[in-house]
Amino acid sequence: MTPEPDAPDTAKRPKPFDPLALDHQLCFALYAAANRVIRLYRDQLEPLGLTYPQYLTLLVLWERDDLLVGEIGEALSLDSGTLTPLLKRLETAGHIVRTRDAADERRVRITLTKQGRALRAKAVNIPESIACEMGLPLETLVQLKQTLTTLAANPS
Amino acid sequence: MTPEPDAPDTAKRPKPFDPLALDHQLCFALYAAANRVIRLYRDQLEPLGLTYPQYLTLLVLWERDDLLVGEIGEALSLDSGTLTPLLKRLETAGHIVRTRDAADERRVRITLTKQGRALRAKAVNIPESIACEMGLPLETLVQLKQTLTTLAANPS
DNA sequence: GCCTTTTATATTGTGCACAATTTAATCGCT
DNA sequence: AGCGATTAAATTGTGCACAATATAAAAGGC
Numbered sequence: 001m002t003p004e005p006d007a008p009d010t011a012k013r014p015k016p017f018d019p020l021a022l023d024h025q026l027c028f029a030l031y032a033a034a035n036r037v038i039r040l041y042r043d044q045l046e047p048l049g050l051t052y053p054q055y056l057t058l059l060v061l062w063e064r065d066d067l068l069v070g071e072i073g074e075a076l077s078l079d080s081g082t083l084t085p086l087l088k089r090l091e092t093a094g095h096i097v098r099t100r101d102a103a104d105e106r107r108v109r110i111t112l113t114k115q116g117r118a119l120r121a122k123a124v125n126i127p128e129s130i131a132c133e134m135g136l137p138l139e140t141l142v143q144l145k146q147t148l149t150t151l152a153a154n155p156s
Numbered sequence: 157m158t159p160e161p162d163a164p165d166t167a168k169r170p171k172p173f174d175p176l177a178l179d180h181q182l183c184f185a186l187y188a189a190a191n192r193v194i195r196l197y198r199d200q201l202e203p204l205g206l207t208y209p210q211y212l213t214l215l216v217l218w219e220r221d222d223l224l225v226g227e228i229g230e231a232l233s234l235d236s237g238t239l240t241p242l243l244k245r246l247e248t249a250g251h252i253v254r255t256r257d258a259a260d261e262r263r264v265r266i267t268l269t270k271q272g273r274a275l276r277a278k279a280v281n282i283p284e285s286i287a288c289e290m291g292l293p294l295e296t297l298v299q300l301k302q303t304l305t306t307l308a309a310n311p312s
Numbered sequence: 313g314c315c316t317t318t319t320a321t322a323t324t325g326t327g328c329a330c331a332a333t334t335t336a337a338t339c340g341c342t
Numbered sequence: 343a344g345c346g347a348t349t350a351a352a353t354t355g356t357g358c359a360c361a362a363t364a365t366a367a368a369a370g371g372c
Contacts, residue, residue, distance in 0.1 A: 022219060032232075051357065060178055063177060069321065079361090081359075086357080108321065145185045147299075147300050195360090207327065226350065
């Protein structure tokens with residue numbers, strides 16, 4: 001099946017490397033993998049009434065409550081254009097409260113409600129469940145996370 | 157710095173593993189890395205007047221022209237709800253043409269215009285440029301792509 | 313104390329991503 | 343041929359993601 005070394009010009013040759021071939025794009029692999037993982041989460045989060053970015057926001061607040069909008073934004077690399085409406089939806093759902101800081105009226109403090117804190121118990125087994133669905137050995141996943149974290153952390 | 161084995165209960169202990177800590181989430185590393193890489197592309201694609209998903213769509217068409225909407229959707233794991241408006245914008249920009257298939261009026265064939273084909277030359281050096289900006293050794297990037305492709309390809 | 317600059321959040325507008333539904337054409341079965 | 347089932351794309355509606363801008367409050371210079 002390999003072409004003869006001295007085949008004539010009309011014979012099949014190995015294709016020249018195509019830098020724009022979809023299969024060669026790390027960016028597409030990353031994009032497709034991210035979309036797929038978010039889809040996996042959707043199924044787990046739908047019973048909790050949460051979207052994936054809302055879940056990430058709650059992860060931040062479950063670790064440290066009473067944060068400014070900007071602090072959440074820094075943790076997730078999101079700006080107020082994304083976070084403001086998202087936080088309003090989490091407030092409408094009863095998971096958080098948004099309060100203007102009395103000492104600095106520009107700031108908005110985000111605090112969990114009792115309901116928001118209680119939601120954590122329903123989410124605690126999601127990561128392991130997703131890791132299973134990914135169908136890759138744990139060792140591979142750990143190394144993958146390490147590489148991705150480096151990639152995400154480089155100067156934006 | 158490690159706590160005494162027989163330290164009293166009030167002494168500092170190593171924190172119990174928190175499965176919901178943001179720093180432990182592969183999903184967040186993936187989400188943040190994907191967002192960052194798309195931001196890197198935005199700077200490169202802006203002069204071409206393309207968004208990142210539009211660029212991916214053109215990658216597919218530069219490899220094989222004259223595809224159905226559904227075939228592009230399968231290549232990119234996107235549905236018509238995403239692709240129909242995106243393709244209409246590419247058509248408005250003059251890069252593609254959308255034509256109802258005469259033999260099967262349900263189908264819409266997507267073909268590149270001359271302008272759409274010409275755009276390829278302006279995009280051909282983007283992947284290498286992005287790879288540099290990522291700031292990771294090529295070896296790492298190759299392996300990362302391999303792992304992500306496996307992750308994205310598992311049954312959805 | 314004013315006035316410019318900076319900071320924190322909100323708003324507006326565009327473009328995905330996707331679920332759910334709709335429309336219309338083709339297929340399959342009798 | 344007739345008709346229910348399937349298929350392909352479009353439409354509708356929600357929720358990000360982000361650029362650009364707006365609003366308003368605080369900080370800093372003079």
